[in-house]
Amino acid sequence: MIHLAIDAMGGDLAPKEIILGSLDALKAYPNLKLTLFGDLELMKPYLVTHERLYTVHAPKFFDMGVKDIGRNTLRNDKDTSMIMAMNFVKEGHADGIVSAGPTQALIFSSFFLIRPMKEMSRVAIAPMIPSVQGKPTILLDAGGNIDAKPEHLVDFAVFSTVVLKEVYGQVNPSVGLINIGTEKGKGREIDVETFNLLSEHKGINFYGNLEPKEILTSDAQILLSDGFTANIVMKTMEGTAKAMGTILKREIKSSLISKLAAVLFMKKQLKNFKKAMSADEVGGALIAGLEHVVVKAHGSSERYAFMNAIRQAKQMVEFDVINKVKKALGSKNE
Amino acid sequence: MIHLAIDAMGGDLAPKEIILGSLDALKAYPNLKLTLFGDLELMKPYLVTHERLYTVHAPKFFDMGVKDIGRNTLRNDKDTSMIMAMNFVKEGHADGIVSAGPTQALIFSSFFLIRPMKEMSRVAIAPMIPSVQGKPTILLDAGGNIDAKPEHLVDFAVFSTVVLKEVYGQVNPSVGLINIGTEKGKGREIDVETFNLLSEHKGINFYGNLEPKEILTSDAQILLSDGFTANIVMKTMEGTAKAMGTILKREIKSSLISKLAAVLFMKKQLKNFKKAMSADEVGGALIAGLEHVVVKAHGSSERYAFMNAIRQAKQMVEFDVINKVKKALGSKNE
Numbered sequence: 001m002i003h004l005a006i007d008a009m010g011g012d013l014a015p016k017e018i019i020l021g022s023l024d025a026l027k028a029y030p031n032l033k034l035t036l037f038g039d040l041e042l043m044k045p046y047l048v049t050h051e052r053l054y055t056v057h058a059p060k061f062f063d064m065g066v067k068d069i070g071r072n073t074l075r076n077d078k079d080t081s082m083i084m085a086m087n088f089v090k091e092g093h094a095d096g097i098v099s100a101g102p103t104q105a106l107i108f109s110s111f112f113l114i115r116p117m118k119e120m121s122r123v124a125i126a127p128m129i130p131s132v133q134g135k136p137t138i139l140l141d142a143g144g145n146i147d148a149k150p151e152h153l154v155d156f157a158v159f160s161t162v163v164l165k166e167v168y169g170q171v172n173p174s175v176g177l178i179n180i181g182t183e184k185g186k187g188r189e190i191d192v193e194t195f196n197l198l199s200e201h202k203g204i205n206f207y208g209n210l211e212p213k214e215i216l217t218s219d220a221q222i223l224l225s226d227g228f229t230a231n232i233v234m235k236t237m238e239g240t241a242k243a244m245g246t247i248l249k250r251e252i253k254s255s256l257i258s259k260l261a262a263v264l265f266m267k268k269q270l271k272n273f274k275k276a277m278s279a280d281e282v283g284g285a286l287i288a289g290l291e292h293v294v295v296k297a298h299g300s301s302e303r304y305a306f307m308n309a310i311r312q313a314k315q316m317v318e319f320d321v322i323n324k325v326k327k328a329l330g331s332k333n334e
Numbered sequence: 335m336i337h338l339a340i341d342a343m344g345g346d347l348a349p350k351e352i353i354l355g356s357l358d359a360l361k362a363y364p365n366l367k368l369t370l371f372g373d374l375e376l377m378k379p380y381l382v383t384h385e386r387l388y389t390v391h392a393p394k395f396f397d398m399g400v401k402d403i404g405r406n407t408l409r410n411d412k413d414t415s416m417i418m419a420m421n422f423v424k425e426g427h428a429d430g431i432v433s434a435g436p437t438q439a440l441i442f443s444s445f446f447l448i449r450p451m452k453e454m455s456r457v458a459i460a461p462m463i464p465s466v467q468g469k470p471t472i473l474l475d476a477g478g479n480i481d482a483k484p485e486h487l488v489d490f491a492v493f494s495t496v497v498l499k500e501v502y503g504q505v506n507p508s509v510g511l512i513n514i515g516t517e518k519g520k521g522r523e524i525d526v527e528t529f530n531l532l533s534e535h536k537g538i539n540f541y542g543n544l545e546p547k548e549i550l551t552s553d554a555q556i557l558l559s560d561g562f563t564a565n566i567v568m569k570t571m572e573g574t575a576k577a578m579g580t581i582l583k584r585e586i587k588s589s590l591i592s593k594l595a596a597v598l599f600m601k602k603q604l605k606n607f608k609k610a611m612s613a614d615e616v617g618g619a620l621i622a623g624l625e626h627v628v629v630k631a632h633g634s635s636e637r638y639a640f641m642n643a644i645r646q647a648k649q650m651v652e653f654d655v656i657n658k659v660k661k662a663l664g665s666k667n668e
Contacts, residue, residue, distance in 0.1 A: 130577075144515070146514075146521065180480075180562055188562060211569050212570040212573050213570075213576070215569075216573055216576075216577030217573065217576065217580070227514075228514055228521065228563075232514065232546055232563060232567060235514075235546040236546040236547075236549055236566075236567050236571055237573075237574045238547040239546050239548055239549035239550055239551070240549065240550060240570070240575055240578075242547070243464075243549070244574075
């Protein structure tokens with residue numbers, strides 16, 4: 001039985017969509033047990049009795065716009081749903097945690113409560129992103145850390161390789177180094193050094209430099225850069241997709257006949273289009289480099305997206321990814 | 335009369351589309367004179383007699399995939415269409431140059447032949463990009479220079495402000511600093527310092543930090559970052575737009591009825607969608623920081639895109655943008 005702690009109050013649509021997604025996950029996976037942390041009064045309307053569902057009352061929760069996360073957070077906010085769920089994992093009662101709550105709070109508290117694994121000196125945020133080929137693809141570090149070193153990026157590449165092999169069954173997934181040109185020697189010092197380290201690494205299938213005009217179409221399934229650059233890439237994809245969606249909708253609505261055509265004949269296709277570009281399909285972001293499984297679901301997660309984030313966490317535990325990453329990293333210099 | 339030198343052999347579709355775009359521009363703008371540089375044998379099929387059209391035979395041209403651009407280029411390739419056109423401008427025969435040829439060759443040769451203006455210590459590539467609001471928007475430096483300093487970015491912001499005001503008639507266009515978060519203090523050292531300089535600058539309407547998830551929808555019309563980051567942003571937009579187009583097409587084609595609906599009722603709307611996301615509409619990229627007007631049209635320019643790039647260069651000359659930029663920069667510390 002795999003046991004996950006759920007921050008039932010995190011996310012724009014919590015607790016409703018979080019609870020519904022959790023119930024969907026329990027239905028789909030008979031080897032899954034969930035403990036939901038949240039305000040029982042607010043959760044009650046959506047809860048049902050289920051033999052593998054537990055609840056723990058958490059009197060407080062983080063606002064999605066919370067600022068000033070710092071050392072005091074762990075002391076002052078220890079009765080929030082997120083930190084209670086985190087401590088539950090820390091104390092060994094559950095195997096991992098899923099939260100759609102505020103990213104910085106999740107990163108910070110998991111860094112100090114779940115703790116980084118000693119084999120990896122940095123923590124990274126690794127969202128799954130859509131790809132035209134429909135192959136699972138990881139972008140990292142999307143977390144905005146601005147002081148990464150080449151050897152950290154290599155650790156992130158190893159982590160992602162293990163995840164794609166073990167959880168997603170991908171054969172020899174390749175690592176593309178996000179860069180301004182494809183030739184060796186392109187980019188900043190960190191890019192040139194990372195290129196060299198990745199080329200020499202036996203445990204990594206190195207694709208080479210990857211220009212982001214191929215970001216969603218390339219064969220590389222691990223898209224790697226420092227926390228600043230990968231964060232910019234992620235947000236640019238989000239911004240471009242949003243703008244294109246707006247323009248498409250506006251164009252379709254601009255004529256009655258095309259609006260009718262869209263409603264009558266193309267509803268399913270336009271829905272599929274939206275689905276293909278949505279992060280909901282592929283699950284949340286992994287927090288890479290910790291002693292336990294932590295998955296950050298998107299802040300605007302509806303039940304389906306949250307169920308997928310749970311599936312992802314469950315599989316990370318099921319396939320013992322953390323230990324396999326440790327093993328891969330531990331042997332990197334052999 | 336405004337006189338532009340045209341590299342008629344640059345671009346994937348040269349010389350045909352370049353010549354057709356040039357003829358369209360001559361038709362549209364009675365105060366425009368063009369001198370086309372290229373292989374007369376190859377150009378002949380598309381040329382017509384026009385009182386404001388001149389041609390100069392250039393025996394060679396740059397391959398679009400040319401590598402190893404360097405000091406020797408200016409000597410060894412001085413009989414290419416691009417460098418002949420560039421020298422024509424340098425010698426004062428024309429007011430500016432438009433080329434769809436290889437970017438690095440254009441940047442390099444314009445740096446050494448057209449020369450940087452002394453008021454600006456770096457040259458930047460400043461493409462016009464689409465925006466949901468349809469307002470002219472400039473992204474820079476998209477050129478891949480990796481050693482920019484905060485004061486260079488401020489110069490780029492001044493340049494772009496003058497262009498948007500003078501050429502595009504925009505009232506008080508604002509400058510957004512591309513960053514991983516909106517709060518002051520976010521980002522790398524260069525971002526923090528540039529933020530401070532922009533805040534204090536009297537000639538700049540500073541929008542603040544801009545997360546690229548707002549890249550195509552924000553009110554900021556000048557999107558500013560160093561050459562590495564802005565290049566990554568530009569290529570990520572391109573990659574995302576391309577992937578979304580592919581997925582949309584695939585979804586529509588997946589059912590006969592929606593394909594029919596698209597053909598019958600939505601053709602215009604889907605065409606407008608493509609148009610709204612296309613760089614062809616808004617013109618080419620300006621090379622900022624030079625003594626004369628240099629416009630880089632997209633490598634895949636068809637006649638319409640190339641005509642727009644010519645229009646852009648013509649207006650840059652017409653509104654005396656270079657001198658106005660010099661004046662704005664010269665007085666920056668007063």
